[in-house]
Amino acid sequence: xxxxxxxxxxxxxxxxxxxxxxxxxxxxxxxxxxxxxxxxxxxxxxxxxxxxxxxxxxxxxxxxxxxxxxxxxxxxxxxxxxxxxxxxxxxxxxxxxxxxxxxxxxxxxxxxxxxxxxxxxxxxxxxxxxxxxxxxxxxxxxxxxxxxxxxxxxxxxxxxxxxxxxxxxxxxxxxxxxxxxxxxxxxxxxxxxxxxxxxxxxxxxxxxxxxxxxxxxxxxxxxxxxxxxxxxxxxxxxxxxxxxxxxxxxxxxxxxxxxxxxxxxxxxxxxxxxxxxxxxxxxxxxxxxxxxxxxxxxxxxxxxxxxxxxxxxxxxxxxxxxxxxxxxxxxxxxxxxxxxxxxxxxxxxxxxxxxxxxxxxxxxxxxxxxxxxxxxxxxxxxxxxxxxxxxxxxxxxxxxxxxxxxxxxxxxxxxxxxxxxxxxxxxxxxxxxxxxxxxxxxxxxxxxxxxxxxxxxxxxxxxxxxxxxxxxxxxxxxxxxxxxxxxxxxxxxxxxxxxxxxxxxxxxxxxxxxxxxxxxxxxxxxxxxxx
Numbered sequence: 001x002x003x004x005x006x007x008x009x010x011x012x013x014x015x016x017x018x019x020x021x022x023x024x025x026x027x028x029x030x031x032x033x034x035x036x037x038x039x040x041x042x043x044x045x046x047x048x049x050x051x052x053x054x055x056x057x058x059x060x061x062x063x064x065x066x067x068x069x070x071x072x073x074x075x076x077x078x079x080x081x082x083x084x085x086x087x088x089x090x091x092x093x094x095x096x097x098x099x100x101x102x103x104x105x106x107x108x109x110x111x112x113x114x115x116x117x118x119x120x121x122x123x124x125x126x127x128x129x130x131x132x133x134x135x136x137x138x139x140x141x142x143x144x145x146x147x148x149x150x151x152x153x154x155x156x157x158x159x160x161x162x163x164x165x166x167x168x169x170x171x172x173x174x175x176x177x178x179x180x181x182x183x184x185x186x187x188x189x190x191x192x193x194x195x196x197x198x199x200x201x202x203x204x205x206x207x208x209x210x211x212x213x214x215x216x217x218x219x220x221x222x223x224x225x226x227x228x229x230x231x232x233x234x235x236x237x238x239x240x241x242x243x244x245x246x247x248x249x250x251x252x253x254x255x256x257x258x259x260x261x262x263x264x265x266x267x268x269x270x271x272x273x274x275x276x277x278x279x280x281x282x283x284x285x286x287x288x289x290x291x292x293x294x295x296x297x298x299x300x301x302x303x304x305x306x307x308x309x310x311x312x313x314x315x316x317x318x319x320x321x322x323x324x325x326x327x328x329x330x331x332x333x334x335x336x337x338x339x340x341x342x343x344x345x346x347x348x349x350x351x352x353x354x355x356x357x358x359x360x361x362x363x364x365x366x367x368x369x370x371x372x373x374x375x376x377x378x379x380x381x382x383x384x385x386x387x388x389x390x391x392x393x394x395x396x397x398x399x400x401x402x403x404x405x406x407x408x409x410x411x412x413x414x415x416x417x418x419x420x421x422x423x424x425x426x427x428x429x430x431x432x433x434x435x436x437x438x439x440x441x442x443x444x445x446x447x448x449x450x451x452x453x454x455x456x457x458x459x460x461x462x463x464x465x466x467x468x469x470x471x472x473x474x475x476x477x478x479x480x481x482x483x484x485x486x487x488x489x490x491x492x493x494x495x496x497x498x499x500x501x502x503x504x505x506x507x508x509x510x511x512x513x514x515x516x517x518x519x520x521x522x523x524x525x526x527x528x529x530x531x
Contacts, residue, residue, distance in 0.1 A: 010466035012473070013286075014293020020060050027052075031067045040074035040195020041109065041151045049079050050109060054087045058295035062237040062288060069238030070245040073345035074195030076238035077352060078109075081147040081196075084231040086110020086156060090176060093215040093223050098176050102154050105178075111152035113143035113201055114224060123158065123224060126170055130159040130208065137161065139177065139206040147352070149185050150197030154178050156227070157203065158220050172220035175212050182206045192348035228353050229303040232310035233295065235352055236288045239313045242346040243284065246324040247277050249339050254327055264327075273323045279490035280316040282483070283460045287312050290463035304367045305459075311359045312456040314350040321346060360452035361445060367455065372434050372441070411468045412477065413488030415495065419461050422498050426454050429505055446510045450501045457494045464490070 031047055044050055049068070053061050061083070069076040087110055090099050102108050116126060128141025139159060146155070155177045160170035177183070184202040215223045251274070254264040264270050291309050295301060321343045328339065350356070410416070433447055441447070464487050471480045520527070 009294060010290055010463065011469065013467040013470035014059060014290065015470070016059055016063060020057075024060060024064055027064065028067050031064075031071050034071060038195070039072055040193070041078045041148060041197055042195065043072050043075045044068075044078050044082070045107065047075075049075075050082055050107070051103075053079075053083060054091070054103075058233065059289065059292045062234060062292040065234045066237040066241035066244075066288075069241030069346075069349070071241075072195070073238065073242055073342060073349050074193045076241070077193055077196045077349055078148050080231050080234045080238065080352065081112055082110045084234050085112035085227045086154070088230060089156060089223065089227040090214065092226060093174065094176060095211070097211065098214070101176070101178065105153050108153045109148055109151050111146050111148040111155050111197075111201070112227065113146050113149075113155050113157045115143060115145050117142070117144045123172060123221060124170060126158060126160050126172065127164050128157070128159040128203065129164045130161050130173060130175060132161055136210055136212070137173075137175070137208045139175065139203045139208055142200060142202045144200050145188065146199055146201045148197050149199035149201050150187060152179060152185075152197070155183070155201065156214065156223075158224055161218055171218040172224070173217050174214035174220040174223035175208055176214055177203070177206060177208065177212065180206070192344050225303055226301075229301055229306040232306040232353055233288070233291055235349060236284070236309040236313040237292070239317050239346055239349055240281070240284045240288050242342060242349070243281055243317050243320045246321055246339070246343060246346070247281055250274070250277065250324045250327050253331070270327060273327060275486070275489055276493070277320050277323050279486050279493070280320050282486050283464060283490045284313050284316045286463040286467045287460045290466065304363055307359050307363050307366075308456055308459045310350070310353065311356055311363065311452065312460050314356050314359075315453075315456065316460075317346060317350065357445075357449075360449045363452045363455060364448040365442060368430055368434055368441070371430065372438070411465050411472065411484075413484045413491065414461075414465045414468060415491055416465060418495060419458065419465065422454070422502075423458055425502060426451070426458065429454075429502065433505075446508065447505065450505055454498050454501050457498050461491065461494060 027047065034043070034046070036043065036046065038046070047068075049064070053064060056064075065076055065079060068079055087099075087102060087108075089112075090102060090110075102110065113128075114123070114126075116128065118125065118127070128139070128143060130137040130139045139157065141159060143157070146152075149155075157175045157177050158172055159175060160168075161173045162168045162171040164170075182204045183206065184204065186200045186202070188198045188200055190198055210217075214220075251265075254270055254274070257264045259267075265274070287309055291305055294305070324339075324343065331339075353359075430451060433441060433444070433451065437444055437447070468480060468483060468487055471483055477484070
């Protein structure tokens with residue numbers, strides 16, 4: 001968010017090698033053609049996806065979960081919860097004994113128990129309490145909306161290890177808890193993702209050893225953020241797959257229907273929406289697989305990058321699925337139609353790690369943390385020389401943003417000059433927001449939303465540019481023409497969105513909206529009528 005666009009890490013674009021594709025070719029075909037009516041965990045086990053992918057590299061797992069998302073959103077959710085928030089999290093933060101406990105259990109299935117009824121995903125208000133006792137802890141509390149809970153053999157539980165009083169810092173700790181007496185699982189009624197075994201889980205006087213801690217005692221927030229960063233990439237992959245299926249279903253629908261003597265697909269208004277859907281999917285695909293490629297073994301995981309993936313895919317999926325519903329017409333709402341069910345499940349899938357609103361704030365606040373800290377040092381510096389040093393470090397970043405102009409690529413249809421211009425403008429907007437609001441930026445959610453929206457679109461734009469550059473080198477402009485045409489449609493739409501968001505930073509009706517909303521919340525009802 002500091003005004004730089006660096007495409008070098010994505011050159012060449014991280015495509016799957018032939019060897020990796022062959023590694024999962026048979027599995028992808030099996031998932032693609034599976035016509036069984038079972039869903040969620042059952043299907044996941046049929047495909048042997050609770051054990052095989054635990055050590056797969058991110059690009060390979062993302063490609064598989066993309067296909068799972070196209071076939072069964074419930075299975076995708078269960079797989080992400082078990083792998084990203086379970087086994088792979090244990091591999092990253094646990095010890096060998098904990099990993100062996102899980103992997104040595106027949107049909108092992110992990111569930112991630114974070115959310116509670118009152119605070120939701122506000123981890124600072126977690127009430128589940130692991131009371132420290134000699135040689136261990138005693139766990140009590142209730143978790144809500146726990147995916148896989150109905151079939152789970154192990155739970156990753158986030159609990160406070162400080163007394164549950166409002167004024168206490170929670171000292172969050174992550175535990176690996178096997179299913180046992182004292183663990184009560186109650187199904188949750190839900191209209192979406194029916195196969196993912198969502199339930200409420202109550203822990204009553206569960207005795208835990210210190211060796212059951214994941215990571216370090218009182219450092220559970222790091223475990224949470226590590227798990228969520230991992231999950232966000234794979235949620236993006238699964239939602240991408242579901243959108244591709246929605247697109248394919250829509251093409252078949254409009255091509256087979258006729259109106260006024262011709263196929264629906266021949267109408268310009270329909271073609272406009274089809275082109276828009278395809279451009280959104282190409283954009284999502286480029287972002288997901290770019291970030292998956294950056295996550296190769298040994299590479300540092302950037303949680304902001306992963307949050308951008310999840311938010312970008314959520315926004316793109318909303319546009320794709322709205323168009324799919326419109327082009328299906330009344331059939332999109334007729335009875336328990338498979339397509340409508342899959343669309344609802346796809347949108348629900350993006351709620352696994354919290355709302356888009358929370359992600360907007362996270363992206364901006366975490367993405368500007370170093371800038372805000374630097375500015376804080378500037379203002380707190382005791383002498384003029386220190387202030388000059390602190391200010392210089394900010395100016396160095398600004399200079400870097402301009403140096404990258406010399407390395408711009410030339411990719412037809414991508415308007416890279418506009419991308420670099422917008423990126424520089426974003427850096428200046430972030431700098432201005434931090435200087436103007438300081439610590440109060442935490443409360444400026446209108447600004448956060450706009451800055452996050454710009455950041456997401458510019459990140460997708462960069463990923464697409466890198467992908468097209470690689471395709472041009474491989475296939476030439478003629479061989480890449482179709483992708484260029486699709487990408488240019490997305491870029492044109494993104495230009496309009498980004499310009500509008502920049503304009504709204506200066507001219508907006510935020511105060512009026514705040515007043516209207518405050519009155520509506522006070523009334524708790526619509527205030528007007530026609531008589």
